Amino acid sequence: MIAPKTFSRYHFQGQHENERVLKIIHRHWFNILMHLFVILFLSIALVGSLALFSVSFPDALGDQGARFIAFLENTLLIFLWLYGFLVWIDYFFDVWIITDERIVNIEQKGLFTRSISELQFSRVQDVTSSVNGFISTMLNFGDVYVQTAAEEKRFVFRQVADPFAIKDEIMSLSRGALSDDVKTVAHAFREKTPETTSDTL
Amino acid sequence: MRPLFGLLYTLLFFSYITTALFVVFHLLRYSLDRKLAVFSTAFFLTVLGILLFTNALIFFSLPLEGFFPTNSFF
Numbered sequence: 558m559i560a561p562k563t564f565s566r567y568h569f570q571g572q573h574e575n576e577r578v579l580k581i582i583h584r585h586w587f588n589i590l591m592h593l594f595v596i597l598f599l600s601i602a603l604v605g606s607l608a609l610f611s612v613s614f615p616d617a618l619g620d621q622g623a624r625f626i627a628f629l630e631n632t633l634l635i636f637l638w639l640y641g642f643l644v645w646i647d648y649f650f651d652v653w654i655i656t657d658e659r660i661v662n663i664e665q666k667g668l669f670t671r672s673i674s675e676l677q678f679s680r681v682q683d684v685t686s687s688v689n690g691f692i693s694t695m696l697n698f699g700d701v702y703v704q705t706a707a708e709e710k711r712f713v714f715r716q717v718a719d720p721f722a723i724k725d726e727i728m729s730l731s732r733g734a735l736s737d738d739v740k741t742v743a744h745a746f747r748e749k750t751p752e753t754t755s756d757t758l
Numbered sequence: 759m760r761p762l763f764g765l766l767y768t769l770l771f772f773s774y775i776t777t778a779l780f781v782v783f784h785l786l787r788y789s790l791d792r793k794l795a796v797f798s799t800a801f802f803l804t805v806l807g808i809l810l811f812t813n814a815l816i817f818f819s820l821p822l823e824g825f826f827p828t829n830s831f832f
Contacts, residue, residue, distance in 0.1 A: 567790040567791055568790060568792075569790055581790060621820075621821050624816060624819060624820055624821075625820060627816050628813070628816040628817055628820060631809060631812055631813045631816055632770075632813060634809055635774055635806070635809045635810065635813060638805060638806060638809060639774065639777050639778065639781065639806075642781045642802055643777075643781065646781065646784050646785070650784065650788050650789075652790070654790075663788075665788070668780050668781075668784065671788075
């Protein structure tokens with residue numbers, strides 16, 4: 558039997574004391590694959606061309622030329638390595654965290670733009686998920702839109718894996734939060750008017 | 759010619775280091791999982807270290823005067 562994935566080792570900035578992380582959601586892997594494809598292609602082309610050239614024309618460049626080409630290739634590899642990690646940061650730190658209290662959206666754009674927003678489950682009014690296109694349908698990824706009670710902009714999970722399951726999870730957590738709110742209000746009401754209730758009963 | 763190339767190379771080298779520092783800062787500061795943060799930083803720095811070391815080694819072995827000979831005619 559496969560044990561359910563636990564997120565107890567995950568911690569984020571601003572996490573409340575007893576807040577439990579239920580799910581960490583990143584964009585679907587296909588999203589980063591498109592970005593990394595360019596890097597992979599260039600790396601293979603670079604290494605391949607160097608190997609092919611030195612095998613095909615061993616005496617064409619001489620020692621100086623070979624060293625110069627090796628320097629260029631190495632410099633390009635450094636650029637690709639740094640660029641690859643910049644893409645990785647943009648992908649991996651763009652994250653949606655579902656806890657037992659709220660949804661936290663951390664949006665990372667490049668190295669210098671980072672925004673964090675949150676939404677309490679009790680404020681969730683409506684959740685919509687959508688999968689558009691052939692590849693998205695085949696790989697099951699798409700967007701989830703969370704509409705709040707206030708007239709604010711929608712909370713959007715972009716290009717996430719299994720959007721329908723995420724929608725169901727948010728809806729069930731939201732229903733739980735609403736019933737908790739009702740219980741709290743009822744409890745407060747009972748505490749406030751004990752005589753009235755006992756008289757009527 | 760060599761001092762000019764040396765200066766340009768130093769600038770380029772420092773730009774690599776600066777970018778790498780920003781990457782490491784993000785990996786360590788914003789990772790949700792501490793183990794993954796340490797692992798990815800170690801992996802990033804190891805490969806980058808090898809690449810930078812070989813890059814500097816190749817650069818200092820380049821015969822720069824041979825590529826751009828000074829014209830003694832003028």
